[in-house]
Amino acid sequence: MSLSEFGLIKQYFQQQSVSRKDVTKGIGDDCALVNVPANTELAVSTDTLVADVHFYADVDPQSLGHKALAVNLSDLAAMGAIPAWASLAITLPQAEQAWLEKFANGFMGLAEYYDLQLIGGDTTKGPLSITVTIHGHVPQGKSLRRDQAKPGDWLYVSGTLGDAAAGLAVVQQKLALTEPEYFINRLQQPSPRVTVGAALRPIASSCIDISDGLAQDLKHILTSSECGAVLELEQIPVHEQLQHLSFEQQMQFALAGGDDYELLFSVPEEKKALLQSVAQQTGVKLTCIGRLQAGPSTLTLKHHGQPQQLALAGWDHFSS
Numbered sequence: 001m002s003l004s005e006f007g008l009i010k011q012y013f014q015q016q017s018v019s020r021k022d023v024t025k026g027i028g029d030d031c032a033l034v035n036v037p038a039n040t041e042l043a044v045s046t047d048t049l050v051a052d053v054h055f056y057a058d059v060d061p062q063s064l065g066h067k068a069l070a071v072n073l074s075d076l077a078a079m080g081a082i083p084a085w086a087s088l089a090i091t092l093p094q095a096e097q098a099w100l101e102k103f104a105n106g107f108m109g110l111a112e113y114y115d116l117q118l119i120g121g122d123t124t125k126g127p128l129s130i131t132v133t134i135h136g137h138v139p140q141g142k143s144l145r146r147d148q149a150k151p152g153d154w155l156y157v158s159g160t161l162g163d164a165a166a167g168l169a170v171v172q173q174k175l176a177l178t179e180p181e182y183f184i185n186r187l188q189q190p191s192p193r194v195t196v197g198a199a200l201r202p203i204a205s206s207c208i209d210i211s212d213g214l215a216q217d218l219k220h221i222l223t224s225s226e227c228g229a230v231l232e233l234e235q236i237p238v239h240e241q242l243q244h245l246s247f248e249q250q251m252q253f254a255l256a257g258g259d260d261y262e263l264l265f266s267v268p269e270e271k272k273a274l275l276q277s278v279a280q281q282t283g284v285k286l287t288c289i290g291r292l293q294a295g296p297s298t299l300t301l302k303h304h305g306q307p308q309q310l311a312l313a314g315w316d317h318f319s320s
């Protein structure tokens with residue numbers, strides 16, 4: 001490595017504009033030291049991105065830096081937690097300065113936006129891989145979870161679904177769109193729904209972020225909460241630029257495509273009306289797509305009221 005490990009850490013990761021009061025010791029000692037506010041729970045999550053598994057090794061490093069943090073922020077969002085600190089374990093084939101600078105810019109830009117401080121990490125040589133551990137705060141006992149949904153609750157999603165899968169199809173030259181940049185951006189630089197998650201704390205009975213596709217992630221809520229669901233397929237929000245595609249293709253992207261990082265959540269009947277102000281406050285569209293029902297953790301699909309079977313590629317959890 002042309003740059004020493006410590007030089008690299010100092011130059012790219014120790015320099016940051018965020019300096020939180022609750023961090024007693026940030027990067028530079030054997031451990032970071034932080035203060036957890038009274039009456040809050042610490043929400044902690046880790047996600048790893050591996051080259052050629054989760055992203056193409058030649059992807060724009062700025063986008064990669066953004067995404068490595070965004071996917072972790074999305075996990076906090078799903079619990080209604082507010083971001084505070086992160087650590088970054090990065091394995092690199094070589095210390096290429098131009099690459100590192102762009103990666104750090106993508107990561108730090110998003111960190112700054114959420115007032116999140118990078119408090120430590122690890123730097124090693126090897127095949128490109130990035131692991132972020134994120135910490136956030138949530139008022140004691142108020143987090144959103146997967147296991148508290150009840151039959152009769154309504155199912156909602158934020159934003160539009162299938163955009164990232166369409167973006168991947170564009171990158172793979174399997175799909176041509178008139179304005180492909182939006183979809184590539186949705187794939188490479190997802191927007192974690194942190195403010196939506198926090199606003200849903202007093203409203204939603206369960207919540208999960210959609211990383212593996214709506215169908216798969218809904219199954220997690222159904223299994224944890226021990227109930228079933230009916231999805232009204234025509235209600236699923238699909239971006240208008242994808243609406244010329246066949247119904248099957250749209251559903252493939254929206255139900256089985258991953259990487260959207262939207263929120264899927266359930267809301268009791270009596271709290272539905274509160275969602276309007278959440279959508280207004282956050283500027284994020286919230287759409288009702290179905291309802292939970294008593295019974296086994298199975299998923300029923302309906303299209304304009306009629307039961308619908310879909311053969312979705314890459315989704316092996318379809319038959320309950």
Ligand code: ADP
Pocket residue numbers: 009013026027028029030031087088089090118119120121122123
């Ligand atoms: P140690 O050998 O004591 O585990 P390191 O030499 O790995 O510590 O790291 C020195 C300091 O730099 C520590 O505070 C560590 O948390 C931090 N650090 C190492 N790599 C990174 C990174 N990629 N991003 C942020 N901080 C890092």
Ligand code: MG
Pocket residue numbers: 029030
């Ligand atoms: Mg040490």
